[in-house]
Amino acid sequence: DGGITQSPKYLFRKEGQNVTLSCEQNLNHDAMYWYRQDPGQGLRLIYYSQIVNDFQKGDIAEGYSVSREKKESFPLTVTSAQKNPTAFYLCASHRGQGTGYTFGSGTRLTVV
């Protein structure tokens, strides 16, 4: 079955460390997105990519980086520059206008 796989489901990071969250899709979707979810704040867009080897900053890109070397993969790196990284991170993709997004099951990152 097609879908989006995020890993790991839970991730613990020490302060000052970079961590990379994985997002893989086998839906043949061109566009992929990373969102951050905090309680009471909904979803905020971190980065998005419309096509391979291209990506744009979203509303809260500071402290994060991404790459899009393959259509199927859009990993997110949370760097030590991100001041408050503890959150639930969601990856999504879509086929085109009006089709809505397909979401992964999320990664919960906790800084210890």
Added chain:
Amino acid sequence: GEDVEQSLFLSVREGDSSVINCTYTDSSSTYLYWYKQEPGAGLQLLTYIFSNMDMKQDQRLTVLLNKKDKHLSLRIADTQTGDSAIYFCAESYGGATNKLIFGTGTLLAVQP
């Protein structure tokens, strides 16, 4: 800027109807969406409505769109305990980039 607002919490009894409301700001949005999020999971697309429609019905779900007031609602008939979740509305913006702006989410609690 773009902003999507929802009330934070709704409590209903099993078997009653639930109505979740949403206001949005971008009058050029072409599609508006409703997503459901169960605890610790990603978002699941429930339904969507094209901006030239004012109503869409899909089994127990009815979406109403008042474009003049930029108001969107989701009615769930015969609400069940399995409907307990967070519900997000989202509007599309950005033309070809098809970015979605999500509301803060409404927690629906269904009492047995």
